Amino acid sequence: MTAARFLGLLGAGLSAFVYRRYRRDIRRARERVGTGSTIAQTPSGPIEYALAGEGRPLLVVHGAGGGFDQAMYLAQPLVSSGFRVITMSRFGYLRTPLPANASAAAQADAHADLLDALGIPSAALIGASAGAPSAMQFALRHPKRTVALVLLVPAAYPFHAAQRRSGAAPRRISPRTEILFDTALKSDFLFWLAPRIARRTVLRGILATPPPVVERASDDERARVAGVLDRILPVSSRRLGLRNDASITSSLPRYELERIAAPTLIVSAEDDLFGTWEGARYSAEHIPSARFIGCPSGGHLWVGHQREVMAEIAGFLRSAA
Numbered sequence: 001m002t003a004a005r006f007l008g009l010l011g012a013g014l015s016a017f018v019y020r021r022y023r024r025d026i027r028r029a030r031e032r033v034g035t036g037s038t039i040a041q042t043p044s045g046p047i048e049y050a051l052a053g054e055g056r057p058l059l060v061v062h063g064a065g066g067g068f069d070q071a072m073y074l075a076q077p078l079v080s081s082g083f084r085v086i087t088m089s090r091f092g093y094l095r096t097p098l099p100a101n102a103s104a105a106a107q108a109d110a111h112a113d114l115l116d117a118l119g120i121p122s123a124a125l126i127g128a129s130a131g132a133p134s135a136m137q138f139a140l141r142h143p144k145r146t147v148a149l150v151l152l153v154p155a156a157y158p159f160h161a162a163q164r165r166s167g168a169a170p171r172r173i174s175p176r177t178e179i180l181f182d183t184a185l186k187s188d189f190l191f192w193l194a195p196r197i198a199r200r201t202v203l204r205g206i207l208a209t210p211p212p213v214v215e216r217a218s219d220d221e222r223a224r225v226a227g228v229l230d231r232i233l234p235v236s237s238r239r240l241g242l243r244n245d246a247s248i249t250s251s252l253p254r255y256e257l258e259r260i261a262a263p264t265l266i267v268s269a270e271d272d273l274f275g276t277w278e279g280a281r282y283s284a285e286h287i288p289s290a291r292f293i294g295c296p297s298g299g300h301l302w303v304g305h306q307r308e309v310m311a312e313i314a315g316f317l318r319s320a321a
Helices: 003-033 068-080 104-117 129-141 159-166 175-186 188-197 199-205 211-215 219-230 239-249 276-286 306-320
Strands: 038-042 045-052 056-061 083-088 123-128 146-152 264-269 290-295
Touching: 003 188, 038 104, 045 068, 045 104, 056 068, 056 104, 056 129, 068 083, 068 123, 068 219, 068 306, 083 104, 104 129, 123 129, 123 306, 129 146, 129 239, 146 306, 175 239, 188 199, 199 211, 211 219, 219 306, 264 276, 264 306, 276 290, 290 306
Parallel strands: 056 083, 056 123, 123 146, 146 264, 264 290
Antiparallel strands: 038 045, 045 083
């Protein structure tokens, strides 16, 4: 057998092995998102949601690339802390369709419609990342229903506006990250493959977390990061929501932060590669009853600070109820 033929057969064998692994993992991902949720028919349209735990109601609003499943994964420590956690798939994610008006304000009203469908008059809210705009809008549009507000690594004003005022150059995306966004986020297979061949690029570009932070983290924290990545699959069922979130967060206006009356806790990490630190601090300075917790490192997933952040959130929510 020639070397060329041997290499060809080896390549074909490896390709078949990789594809079998992909088929197994994507099947599991589709089975996961195909169970454990319910559809509520609301004035805002069908909304997919899930419930877990007992206690005070807590609505968890997921970020870009999420869904009811990823939000529930992130909220498990709060389920264990005695809260009745409600998670949903926002507009364009999984089984919640994308309506013509999918603005942050429309999403906030959809959150209220979901609570109505569940017979819940008021709740605390956690708005994570790109879920923060609709969580803030909920607090503004439905103040009597907002028991407390947590903004976790929030997409918030004034990141882009501050850059324009200061004349600073926009943060450049590396060519490898641009390729990642243009390819992996459009294909289940490519998204599955990306962490296996370009893990550091995925950590930086998708999870906005410096790779050394993850590499130095505990086994539990690395497993949590892997779990978040797993729960972006199938990305094909989240694509419309991702595109909508990109549109909303690219030009966030300044909300009337001074009118947010609910007790508010805001958390960010200084090395969050999505740049949430300044917006989080700005929001904390202008929301009258806000408290800010800043992690010196940890990236967009606050890696290395999970226990303390969840403990702070649980304690805050108990005190605010």
